[in-house]
Amino acid sequence: MSWHLGRLCGFDLETTGVDVENDRIVTAAVVCCGGGLPTRSLTWLADPGVDIPEGATAVHGVTTERARAEGRPAAEVIEQVTAALVDAVEGDVPIVAMNAAFDLTLLDREARRHGVAPLVDLVGEDLRVVDPRVLDKFIAKYRRGGRTLTDLCGHYKVPLDGAHSADADAIAACRLAWRMGQTTPTLANVPLEKLHELQIGWAREQGESLAAYFARTPGKEAQVAGVRTEWPLIPHQRGV
Template identity: 60%
Template sequence: MGWLNLPMCGMDFETTGVDPESDRIVSAAVVLRGGGRPTGRRSWLADPGIEIPAGATAVHGITTEYARAAGRPAAEVVEEVAASVTEAVAAGSPLVVMNAPFDLTMLDRECRRYGLVPLVDRCSPYVLDPRVLDKKVSRRRGSRTLTDLARHYVVPLYGAHSAEADALAACAVTYKIANRYRFLADTPLPRLHAHQAQWAADQQQGLRDYFTRTKGKEHQAAGVRLDWPMIPAPVATGSSL
C-alpha cells in the first residue's frame, strides 16, 4: 500500500508575524485526513504572551484582547500540538505542512522557548510540503500560496487563514498533486522526503539567484534560506573566561 492511501496529518499555525525566531503561535490545528477514515480535527487558541500586531490580525482576525480572554496558556498549547503530531507520526501518517520551514521552525522555537521537548527529539516525520511538490511538477508562473494551490487543484478552501481550514486544504492539495503526478505517489516516503529537501534547496537557490541579479533586490538574497523542512536551531554559545 502506497502512502497516498494513508491518513495524512496536516498541521498549520496562525501567528503574530513571519519570523519564527521571535514571533509566536496564536492559533493551531492538527488534522487527520484521508486513508478511508473519518476526518479528525484538533484546534487551539493560544495567548501568545505578546501583542498581536494589527497586520497579523488583518490576516487571521485574532486580536490581542481576544487571545488574552479566550486563549489558553501558550506552553500548554505548544505541548499539545507537539504531542498530537508525534502520535500521528508514530501511527504512520506523513506530516503535511504548507511551506514547512516556517511552521516546523515555529513549532521548534516555541518548544524551546517554553522548555518543552522539540519535535525533532520526539519523532522523525516524513514531511510532505505541497508548495515544494507543486513547484517541482508545475512550471507555471505566478504566486503559489495555499489559496493559489487550492484554486489550481480545485480544492475547497473555506475560511482561508483559519489554521484548521488551511491544514485540511494542504492535505487535500497534496493528495491531488500526488494523484495527478503518480511518480510522487509511487515514491516511498523516506525517499520522497529526501527528494523534497533537494528540490526545496534548488528552488530556493533559484530565488536567491534571481534576487542577486535583479537590480534593487540584491539585498534580499542573503535572507533566502535553503533549509528544509526546518531551519536548524541556533547553536547556543557560552562565554569562556
C-alpha cells in the same frame, strides 16, 4: 499503497508574524484525515504573551484582546500541538504542511522558548513531511503565478473554506497533497521515506534559485540574505 491514499496529518499555524525565530503562535491545527477513516481535527487558540500586530490580526482575525481573554497558556498549547504531531509520526502518518519550514521551525523555537521538548528531539529521523509548496514547484517549476495556499487550491481545484483559519488551511494542504498524488504518478509511486528525502533536495534547489533571482534583479539584492534552503525546518543554533 501510495502515500497519498493513506492517512495524512495536516498541520498549520497562524502567528504574530513571519519571523520564525521571534514570532509566536496564535492558533494551531492538527487535522488527521484520509485513509478511509473519519477526520479528526484538533485546534488551539493561544495567548502568545505578546501583542498581536494589526497586520497579523488582519490575516487571521485574532486580536490581542481575544487571545488574552480566550487563549490558553502558550506553553500548554505548544506541548499539546507537539504531542499531536508525535502521535502522527509514531503512527507512520506523514505531516502535511504548506511551506513546512515556516510552521515546523516556528513550533520548534516556541518549544525551546517555553521549555517544551521539540518535535525533532522526540521523533528524530522518523519525521516524514509532505509540503505541497515544494511539490508544486517540482511539478511545475516554470508555471507563472503565485504559489500561496490560495493560489494552489485554485490551480488544483481544491476547496479552501475559510483561508487563514488554521484548521481550514491544514485540511486544504492535505487535499492538495492528495490531488498531487492523484495527478502526478512520479510522486505517487515514490515511497514516503524517499519522497521526504527528495523534498530536502528540491527545497534546497528552489531556495538557491530564488536567491539567484534576487541577486540578479535590481532592487532585490538585499533579499538574498533572507533566503533559507533548509527543509523541513531550519536547524536550531545552540546559544540562539
